[in-house]
Amino acid sequence: MTSVATTVDLTDPSFWATEDCHQVLRALRHAAPVHLIESAEEGPLWCVLSHQLASAxxxxxxxxxxxxxxxxxxGKGKTPAGAGKMMALTDPPKHRDLRRLVMPFFTKSKAAELTPRVHQLTAGVVRxxxxxxxxxxxxxxxxxxxxxxxxDLIGVPEDDRDHVVxxxxxxxxxxxxxxRSAAHQNLxxxxxxxxLRRRADPREDIISTLATHRIDGDLLPLEEVLLNCDNILVGGIQTVRHTATMAMLALIDHPEAWAELGARTCDSALAVEELLRWTSVGLHVLRTATRDVELAGRKIRSGxxxxxWPPAANRDETEFDAPTQLNLRRSPNxxxxxxxxxxxxxxxxxxxVELAGLFTTLAHQAEHPGLQAPPRYNQSIINFGLDTLEVRLSPRP
Incomplete structure (x- = not known):
């Protein structure tokens, strides 16, 4: 079967802000679950749109x-800085070894331990x-x-918090x-x-764990410590921020879902999973083929x-019943x-934990929010979200 090319540029951030983007994705997926597109910036890209192939x-x-x-x-033909050195840019076994180092800070039991802290912070923010x-x-x-x-998890001292924030x-x-780039370079x-401080005086935190880790007797290079801490910090903030913001916009558009959350008639854990599916703020995941392989009849060459594209896979009718409906009781998901x-x-x-704490607190305490101005979408192909979302929050009687 020959490859199918499409004129839709999925790498254009403006596409994802259009009202009919999911209809376009559905039409593309029905035509073929794998499409070849030619991006001006990135070159040829094989785009996977079905849930089954995305998972595979x-x-x-x-x-x-x-x-x-x-x-x-x-960009086309360029390897990013940090390749082979940070979790996101390594393959097993190195990826597995780096992940194992910091996993104790992100287990379900650790998240449960942090729940009171999350609820305390969230209550103050909402108030x-x-x-x-x-x-x-x-x-x-x-x-x-x-x-x-x-x-808290990385180990930023209290005296440095205001500066880091x-x-x-x-x-x-x-x-x-x-x-944003200049500020990140200062971070x-x-x-x-x-x-350096934690290598000399380690604590029970992520940066100490990485800074004091040894491989075959040698300390993990500081460059890799830095890259992985930065990766964790960015991922831990950006994913939740964009998901929370896009979920709020979804709940503004679906007052019946807000009422369900406020009345506690749906399970908050199921609700969070559906909000994650619905928003799918992480627009894409890139991989490079290491060998010749076929995907849905398309011949993918090594290299x-x-x-x-998770937003497409997460609205695949072959996996989700009525995927275009926001259903806070959806299970399985x-x-x-x-x-x-x-x-x-x-x-x-x-x-x-952070998303559940935020939306259960908001829905229990506030009336259905009002939108005060049109939302302003960001221009990112990495995390789809909003630069501003002006809302009015009024206490429930």
Whole structure:
């Protein structure tokens, strides 16, 4: 079977903000579950749109490697910095070894241990937002708790918190790409200095664990400590922030779902899974074929780049009943919002706790929110989200 080419550029961020993007994805998926597109910036890309094939690609790290990049953006023929050194850009066994190092900080039991802390932080954030009435959900609500919890886990000292929070706010919420990039570059030297301090005086935190780890007697290079801490920090904040913001927009559009959450007539754990499926903010996952292989009759050559698109897979009718309906009671719900296979999101248990704490608190305490201005979508092909979401929160009687 010959390859199917499409004129739809899935790597264009503006496509994902269109009202009919999911209808377009459905039509493409029905035509063929794998499409070849030619991106001006990225070159030829094999795009996987079905749930079955997406799961298969993500589960096979031997055939579909992360070593040459896990996300688009580096450009055609370019290998990103950190390749082979950070969890996201390594394959087993190194990926497994790095993951095992920090896994104790992200287990289900650790997430349960952190739940009271998450609820305390969330309660304060929601109370402050309710006092304001009108608030930007992005800056006023969605970021605070995940940022604070990640500082706890990484080991940022209390005396440094204000400084790191300012850097992270600018790195993640800056008004321009240049502002965000500059702030992120300022964050890296701080993490480097902290790693040096923790290598000499280790604590029970992520950066100490990485900074004191030895491989065959040699300490893990500081560059790899830095890259992996940065990767964990960004992932732990960005995924929750974008999911929370897009989930709030979904709940504004679906008042019946908000009422279910507020009345406790649905299980909060199931509700979070459905909000994760519905939003699917991680737009894509990149892999590189290590050998010639076939996907749905398409001949993928060794070295070809394969892109899984979770928003398409998570609305596949062959996996989900009525996928275009937001159903907070949906079960089972084998969504791919956190990925699949060896690279399944290490922070998923904590993210679930943070999202459940936020939306149960909000829905129990606030009337159905009102949208105060049209939401402003970001221009990212990595995490689809909003730059602003102006809402009005009024206390329930």
């Amino acid at each position: 690609v993500l589960n096979d790290a031997t055939t579909f490697s992360s070593q040459k990049g896990s996300l688009l953006g580096a 402050a937002a309710m006092d304001r009435g009108d608030t930007d959900f992005v800056r006023g609500i969605s970021t605070t708790t995940p940022l604070t919890v990640m500082c 300012r850097l992270c706010d600018a790195a993640f919420l800056g008004d321009t790409a240049a502002t 890296l030297p701080y993490l480097f200095q902290l790693a 070809d780049r394969v892109v899984v 084998r969504h791919l919002a956190f990925g699949w296979g060896p690279h399944y999101c290490i922070g998923a248990p904590l993210a679930r």
